[in-house]
Structure formats: C-alpha cells, structure tokens
Amino acid sequence: MKDKKRIRAANRTAIDALISLLKSQNYLTIAPAIRDGAITYDEIENTSNLPAGWTDIQEAGHYTIKKRNDNALFGYNVGPHSWKKFLFPPKLQLFQAVKDGRTFEIKPAAPDKTKYAFIGVKPCELAAIKIQDRVFNNEDFSEPNYSLLRERIFIVTTNCTQAGKTCFCVSMNSGPKADNGFDLSITEVINNSGHFFTIESGSNKGEEVLSMLETEPASEEQIAMAEEGIKSAADNMGRMLETDGIKELLLNNMEHPQWNDAASRCLTCANCTMVCPTCFCSNIEDINDISGEHTARWRKWDSCFSLDYSKVAGGNFRTSPKARYRQWMTHKLAAWIDQFGTSGCVGCGRCITWCPVGIDITKEVKAIKDNPVN
Numbered sequence: 231m232k233d234k235k236r237i238r239a240a241n242r243t244a245i246d247a248l249i250s251l252l253k254s255q256n257y258l259t260i261a262p263a264i265r266d267g268a269i270t271y272d273e274i275e276n277t278s279n280l281p282a283g284w285t286d287i288q289e290a291g292h293y294t295i296k297k298r299n300d301n302a303l304f305g306y307n308v309g310p311h312s313w314k315k316f317l318f319p320p321k322l323q324l325f326q327a328v329k330d331g332r333t334f335e336i337k338p339a340a341p342d343k344t345k346y347a348f349i350g351v352k353p354c355e356l357a358a359i360k361i362q363d364r365v366f367n368n369e370d371f372s373e374p375n376y377s378l379l380r381e382r383i384f385i386v387t388t389n390c391t392q393a394g395k396t397c398f399c400v401s402m403n404s405g406p407k408a409d410n411g412f413d414l415s416i417t418e419v420i421n422n423s424g425h426f427f428t429i430e431s432g433s434n435k436g437e438e439v440l441s442m443l444e445t446e447p448a449s450e451e452q453i454a455m456a457e458e459g460i461k462s463a464a465d466n467m468g469r470m471l472e473t474d475g476i477k478e479l480l481l482n483n484m485e486h487p488q489w490n491d492a493a494s495r496c497l498t499c500a501n502c503t504m505v506c507p508t509c510f511c512s513n514i515e516d517i518n519d520i521s522g523e524h525t526a527r528w529r530k531w532d533s534c535f536s537l538d539y540s541k542v543a544g545g546n547f548r549t550s551p552k553a554r555y556r557q558w559m560t561h562k563l564a565a566w567i568d569q570f571g572t573s574g575c576v577g578c579g580r581c582i583t584w585c586p587v588g589i590d591i592t593k594e595v596k597a598i599k600d601n602p603v604n
Contacts (some may be wrong), residue, residue, distance in 0.1 A: 238445035257347035269309040291588030307394035312507035329523040347384040353405035354576040358507035364570040387412040391459030395468035396579030404576040406463040417456040428456045477564040482604040488597045493552035500533035502581035
C-alpha cells in the first residue's frame with residue numbers, strides 16, 4: 231500500500247511548473263493535445279496546450295470529442311495515438327550504404343538520443359509500455375534504439391476517473407490506476423470541492439522532481455476523493471473480457487465457426503494493429519536512389535493483416551481474412567502468454583473504437599466461449 235503521507239496535493243499551477251521544470255532538464259514534453267478532431271500526443275509548452283474541458287466519446291467503430299461541463303485537463307480516455315510511436319517509431323532508418331569506388335561504405339544511422347517526458351500516460355498505456363519492454367528490451371534481445379530511448383524517458387501517469395464505452399482495463403489488470411513503473415502519478419479531482427491533483431512519486435527521479443514543485447501534503451479527504459474517482463472508473467467499464475483459461479479456449483478452437491463470421495466483416499485494413507499500443511510487426515525496406523550511388527535500409531510498421539506480411543519464398547501461408555484475423559487475436563490473447571509471459575492486450579479498447587466495421591474483440595471471445603467446439 232502506498233504511504234499516504236507521501237501523496238501531495240497541487241493545483242494547475244503546479245502542473246505548469248512540472249512541464250517547465252522538465253523542459254529545463256532538456257526533456258521533450260509530450261502530452262495529449264487536440265489535433266484533427268481527436269485527442270492525440272504532441273509536444274506541448276504548458277497546460278494551455280492540453281485538452282482542457284474536452285472528453286472523448288467512443289463506441290465500436292465510432293470516435294468523437296465533445297466539450298465537458300468543466301475544465302478537466304485529463305478528462306478523456308485514449309485517442310488513436312499510443313506512446314508506441316515514440317519508442318517504436320513507425321519509420322526508422324537503420325543504416326545507409328554509400329558507393330565508394332567499387333565498394334559501398336556502410337554508415338549506421340545516428341542513434342535517437344531524445345529525452346522524452348511523457349505526460350498523461352493512462353495506466354493501460356503504461357502497461358503497454360511494460361509489455362513492449364518484454365519484446366524489445368529483454369534478457370535475450372535488446373533493440374538498440376528502443377533501449378536508448380526507454381532508459382532516458384520520464385513518465386507521468388494520469389489515473390483514470392472515468393471509463394469509456396470500449397474500455398476493459400479492469401479485465402486485463404492494467405488499470406484504472408497505475409501501481410508502479412512511473413516517475414510521477416497524478417490523479418485529477420474536479421467536483422464541488424474544487425479542482426486539484428494528487429501526485430505521488432514512483433522513482434528517485436520522480437521524487438526529486440516532485441520536491442521541486444509547490445505542493446502540500448494531501449489531506450485524507452483529498453486522497454479519498456481521488457480514490458473514489460478511480461473506483462468509479464473501475465465500476466463503470468464499458469466492456470469486459472473473461473480471461474480465465476483464454477489461452478486454452480482460443481488454441482483449442484482454431485476451427486470455430488466464429489472465425490468465419492468475424493472474417494465476413496473484417497476489411498483486413500490493419501487499423502486495429504496500427505492503433506494497438508503493443509503490436510510490433512514490422513518490415514524491412516531497402517530504398518535506392520536513381521543514381522545507384524546510395525541506398526538506405528528502413529524499418530517500417532507492418533501488420534499481420536497485410537497480405538504481403540505472410541508471403542515467403544514458398545508462397546503465402548495466410549491468404550484468407552479468416553487466417554489473418556485468427557492469427558492476430560490468438561497471438562494477442564494466447565500465444566503472447568507463452569512468448570512473453572503476459573497477454574498482449576491491455577484493454578484500452580482502441581481496436582474496437584477504430585475498427586471501421588466495429589468488430590469487438592470482447593464479443594468475439596465471448597462467442598467462442600459460449601459455444602466452444604472443443
């Protein structure tokens with residue numbers, strides 16, 4: 231249990247001071263901001279850049295934002311972006327090859343030494359970062375660019391006090407409150423008693439930064455109000471997913487008719503994998519210039535829904551939408567458990583919201599569970 235004596239209370243001015251302090255320490259401050267009709271993640275200068283007074287409305291295949299009746303800074307759920315795009319960028323140059331006489335000189339790409347401060351990381355998104363740590367920064371393999379960025383990062387989580395209609399983080403044990411893995415954790419409270427934030431540190435870096443902000447010890451009443459908000463989010467999840475025995479359920483029902491049903495609706499557009507905060511499929515491309523003097527090798531995001539992704543020398547082993555949807559869902563919810571010791575899903579609900587035809591992973595699992603063939 232957290233030491234309540236170490237929880238601090240602050241106002242919006244302290245959040246502005248936090249952003250300024252992190253910028254003075256050469257962090258690139260990334261936080262939620264409104265762009266193109268959505269709440270996305272971009273560089274910010276102060277709290278005026280945050281989506282104050284805005285929230286998001288989500289359902290299967292539907293997303294919009296609307297004004298709140300207050301000025302909450304973090305009163306939204308999750309948008310189309312995830313923090314993955316900073317740590318595992320959509321496009322990354324690996325090296326260049328420049329012609330030098332009759333040979334080529336290989337020039338490795340310069341490492342990205344950006345110091346990111348992520349402000350407004352939801353607990354499910356923090357869980358996603360931890361999952362990607364297991365993929366890119368484990369004892370058997372360390373992806374250099376990811377590892378360098380990850381070790382320099384400063385994470386400020388914002389606990390959820392509301393749940394969206396496609397959220398199911400409680401089912402995945404990934405929210406609505408972050409327990410560890412952050413530098414600072416913030417809970418925003420806005421009610422008849424006022425508008426304030428409780429803040430606690432989760433690291434030495436976080437403790438140092440917190441000590442430099444103008445805060446005061448949080449009262450028992452303030453802590454209780456923050457915890458009540460988090461409980462309200464937990465009690466009002468829009469979706470749920472029964473995870474007991476899910477690996478065996480899916481792997482024992484690989485020929486269930488529900489796969490055909492899902493495939494009849496799936497466009498194989500790959501939206502679900504692009505917005506997913508844990509998907510990590512990628513492709514390698516060599517791009518040459520017209521002179522033949524220079525080439526560069528790039529890593530780009532790809533998807534198991536892409537027809538070319540499963541194309542190998544002997545042909546394509548996953549040609550149907552059924553095979554590709556089944557691969558995605560069984561890998562995410564079953565095979566990841568064997569590979570990485572955890573599910574690949576954090577219950578953020580993005581794959582439901584951003585599916586153009588509204589395919590709902592929680593409903594697909596339930597359909598198989600309700601009528602298993604094995």
